[in-house]
Amino acid sequence: xxxxxxxxxxxxxxxxxxxxxxxxxxxxxxxxxxxxxxxxxxxxxxxxxxxxxxxxxxxxxxxxxxxxxxxxxxxxxxxxxxxxxxxxxxxxxxxxxxxxxxxxxxxxxxxxxxxxxxxxxxxxxxxxxxxxxxxxxxxxxxxxxxxxxxxxxxxxxxxxxxxxxxxxxxxxxxxxxxxxxxxxxxxxxxxxxxxxxxxxxxxxxxxxxxxxxxxxxxxxxxxxxxxxxxxxxxxxxxxxxxxxxxxxxxxxxxxxxx
Amino acid sequence: xxxxxxxxxxxxxxxxxxxxxxxxxxxxxxxxxxxxxxxxxxxxxxxxxxxxxxxxxxxxxxxxxxxxxxxxxxxxxxxxxxxxxxxxxxxxxxxxxxxxxxxxxxxxxxxxxxxxxxxxxxxxxxxxxxxxxxxxxxxxxxxxxxxxxxxxxxxxxxxxxxxxxxxxxxxxxxxxxxxxxxxxxxxxxxxxxxxxxxxxxxxxxxxxxxxxxxxxxxxxxxxxxxxxxxxxxxxxxxxxxxxxxxxxxxxxxxxxxxxxxxxxxxxxxxxxxxxxxxxxxxxxxxxxxxxxxxxxxxxxxxxxxxxxxxxxxxxxxxxxxxxxxxxxxxxxxxxxxxxxxxxx
Numbered sequence: 001x002x003x004x005x006x007x008x009x010x011x012x013x014x015x016x017x018x019x020x021x022x023x024x025x026x027x028x029x030x031x032x033x034x035x036x037x038x039x040x041x042x043x044x045x046x047x048x049x050x051x052x053x054x055x056x057x058x059x060x061x062x063x064x065x066x067x068x069x070x071x072x073x074x075x076x077x078x079x080x081x082x083x084x085x086x087x088x089x090x091x092x093x094x095x096x097x098x099x100x101x102x103x104x105x106x107x108x109x110x111x112x113x114x115x116x117x118x119x120x121x122x123x124x125x126x127x128x129x130x131x132x133x134x135x136x137x138x139x140x141x142x143x144x145x146x147x148x149x150x151x152x153x154x155x156x157x158x159x160x161x162x163x164x165x166x167x168x169x170x171x172x173x174x175x176x177x178x179x180x181x182x183x184x185x186x187x188x189x190x191x192x193x194x195x196x197x198x199x200x201x202x203x204x205x206x207x208x209x210x211x212x213x214x215x216x217x218x219x220x221x222x223x224x225x226x227x228x229x230x231x232x233x234x235x236x237x238x239x240x241x242x243x244x245x246x247x248x249x250x251x252x253x254x255x256x257x258x
Numbered sequence: 259x260x261x262x263x264x265x266x267x268x269x270x271x272x273x274x275x276x277x278x279x280x281x282x283x284x285x286x287x288x289x290x291x292x293x294x295x296x297x298x299x300x301x302x303x304x305x306x307x308x309x310x311x312x313x314x315x316x317x318x319x320x321x322x323x324x325x326x327x328x329x330x331x332x333x334x335x336x337x338x339x340x341x342x343x344x345x346x347x348x349x350x351x352x353x354x355x356x357x358x359x360x361x362x363x364x365x366x367x368x369x370x371x372x373x374x375x376x377x378x379x380x381x382x383x384x385x386x387x388x389x390x391x392x393x394x395x396x397x398x399x400x401x402x403x404x405x406x407x408x409x410x411x412x413x414x415x416x417x418x419x420x421x422x423x424x425x426x427x428x429x430x431x432x433x434x435x436x437x438x439x440x441x442x443x444x445x446x447x448x449x450x451x452x453x454x455x456x457x458x459x460x461x462x463x464x465x466x467x468x469x470x471x472x473x474x475x476x477x478x479x480x481x482x483x484x485x486x487x488x489x490x491x492x493x494x495x496x497x498x499x500x501x502x503x504x505x506x507x508x509x510x511x512x513x514x515x516x517x518x519x520x521x522x523x524x525x526x527x528x529x530x531x532x533x534x535x536x537x538x539x540x541x542x543x544x545x546x547x548x549x550x551x552x553x554x555x556x557x558x559x560x561x562x563x564x565x566x567x568x569x570x571x572x573x574x575x576x577x578x579x580x581x582x583x584x585x586x587x588x589x590x591x592x593x594x595x596x597x598x599x600x601x602x
Contacts (some may be wrong), residue, residue, distance in 0.1 A: 050493060074499025081497075087348035087489050088544035094486075101487055102499040152498070 001025055002047065002163060002195050007056035009042055009219075016042045017053070018219045024212070026161050027192040029185060031206045032199045034216035035240050040199045041082075043216065044167045047197065048079050061161055074102035077163035078152035080145055082171065086133055092144050093129040096120055099151035111155065119151035122184065138172035146181065156193060164188075166198040170205070178202070182209045203244075207231055207253045215239060227253055266542045273555035277330070280562045285318070285326050287566065289574040292318050325459035329565050330558035331471045332456070332520045333530060337557025338475055339517040340531025341549045342509050345485040349415050350539070351594045353531035354517040356422045358397035360526040361429040363518035364451045366393020368436040387466055387519040393429070394518030398510065401425050453580030454525035456565050463523040474516040475554060481509060482547035489544065527580050529587020530560055536590060560586075 002024040009017040017039045024030045032040050045051045047058055049065045058065040060077070078099065086095070096119060100112040108116070120126040123146045128136070133144060146169070153162040164185075170178045182205060188194055200206055206213050206227070213230040215222045217239040223230045231253065236244045245256040286292050292314055300315030311319065339354040347357075354360050370389035405421040407414065433451045449455075484505050487495040492502050521527075534556045538549050561579075564586070568577040 048497065050496070070496060070501055071499035074497060077497075079494075079497040081491075081493055084490055084494060088344075088350065088539065090489065090544050094543070094545065095490065098487055098490060098498060101483060105483075 004058050005056050008054045010054050016219050020221045024195050024197050026195045028211040030197045030212045031210040032214045033206050038216040039219040076157050076160050078149040079165045080149045082167050089132050089134050091130050095133050095144050096147045096151050099148040115151050115154035119147040119154055123147040142172045161193045164196045168199050203255050277555050277559050280559050281326050284562050284566045285322050288569045324461050324464045325456050327464050328459040329562040331467045333557035333561030334554040335471045335516040335520045336530040337534035337553040338550050339513045341535045341553050342513045346509050355528035358401040358422055358425040359394045359517045360521050361426045362397020363390040363394035363521035364526050365429040365432045366390045367522040368433045372436045372440045386522050390518040390522030394514040397425050397429050398514050451525045453578030454527035455578050456524050470519040474512040477512050478550050485546040529583045533590050
């Protein structure tokens with residue numbers, strides 16, 4: 001489990017996060033939603049120890065993140081950030097292999113080669129393994145980075161959960177690949193030792209795939225829980241200042257606006 | 259992938275072959291031509307009966323050979339320096355000469371030549387390289403800090419280049435001033451600092467530059483994987499378990515030491531650090547381990563050929579080597595500058 005406890009973060013007198021506590025369970029798809037400026041990215045950055053909270057702490061399996069070294073974290077946790085730009089031409093395989101960097105010195109071992117290959121297969125980028133990353137389309141680049149972050153935590157770690165943190169992973173993808181990606185993440189979650197935390201904008205995708213939804217608004221935790229608890233007419237109207245029409249079909253739930 | 263691998267494997271071999279050829283040429287040719295027989299006999303006599311050496315044999319042993327080795331070492335230093343700086347700034351148009359390292363080192367070295375006697379500090383034969391390093395560290399950190407944006411703490415490439423121009427101008431005018439008031443003939447010669455020359459090569463400089471080059475390149479190779487990770491961004495490299503602040507400090511330091519020590523003995527030689535990584539990236543991609551390894555070879559090849567050209571073109575007079583490297587380097591720089599996707 002990854003837990004964030006009483007997280008508060010301020011910049012220049014403005015409170016970006018106000019006393020937020022959330023638990024992220026393994027085997028679950030945890031999706032953070034909220035309007036622009038709600039504090040989603042800030043919370044992700046704190047969970048990744050990219051920035052330090054004013055007060056509160058983040059624990060990975062009970063261990064305080066502030067007391068964990070970067071190289072230790074890199075063994076069990078991978079992070080996909082927004083807008084990654086490459087400075088130099090690299091092949092797709094070279095980029096994916098970067099995910100294995102925390103696991104080897106010098107040359108990649110057999111295990112690393114295998115993990116790299118399987119991750120590329122998993123996200124359908126094996127066919128472009130030798131292509132120059134810089135010549136790919138936005139969606140292809142994004143899939144290469146999926147393969148990279150998955151390769152990093154491809155092998156189970158004894159005595160520890162694995163953590164996958166995704167900051168707006170769906171930005172450059174068309175509808176097909178958005179669903180494709182979510183299905184693949186769901187597949188990954190079948191191995192019960194992975195904690196997945198993601199930020200998404202699409203409420204319908206959250207309703208369709210999330211096990212737990214965390215709704216932030218103005219730096220506060222507005223609601224958290226399953227879709228029926230969080231995606232209510234009241235909550236969405238408060239957060240997005242738009243009243244939704246909620247349509248249900250058996251287990252599924254669809255939201256419309258306008 | 260396998261096909262590519264096989265192609266890549268040939269590159270170091272070809273480079274090595276070229277290196278041997280160029281080195282042999284540069285040993286034999288110059289103001290005086292030295293025969294192969296003389297090369298062998300001088301090597302033999304040097305270790306047995308040095309008193310009986312002929313003039314040609316002594317020219318070979320005391321001038322040609324150290325100069326050829328110095329070319330390889332300085333070329334390797336500048337090329338690897340370029341690879342390191344480009345990886346660090348995540349931009350292919352950076353090189354030690356552009357970010358102030360060379361001019362700062364030249365200033366430090368010139369200061370030692372002119373004012374060395376008035377200072378208490380003395381580390382024997384290491385005083386000159388030490389002074390050059392101090393100058394290089396000062397100028398490079400000035401460029402680094404001044405080019406950083408106040409808001410984001412990051413340096414844009416435009417800010418970096420402009421700051422580099424300003425700091426270079428400052429330190430080179432410092433060198434100019436020192437040359438103006440100097441008595442020491444080496445420090446007097448402003449062209450020595452500005453355009454570089456390997457004419458002062460001797461075994462003493464070979465040993466000192468050799469030590470700094472070998473040590474720094476060994477460290478650079480150790481961090482080549484870390485530098486690769488930097489290619490996808492500082493934040494992402496951090497998620498791969500790399501301590502970015504420490505990496506930057508180490509890489510910057512070894513780059514400055516390597517380039518400053520070389521500059522102290524041969525003056526400012528520009529563009530080697532720019533051309534070599536660029537050519538290698540075309541040949542085999544951007545992996546920093548290969549760039550460093552092959553950069554050592556290609557830097558040596560390029561500098562030796564440039565030195566040979568500098569010696570042969572106006573024989574028996576000698577051109578400053580910086581003129582030759584600039585004639586090759588400026589077009590490459592312009593081409594890189596005009597490639598849009600490399601920028602901003």
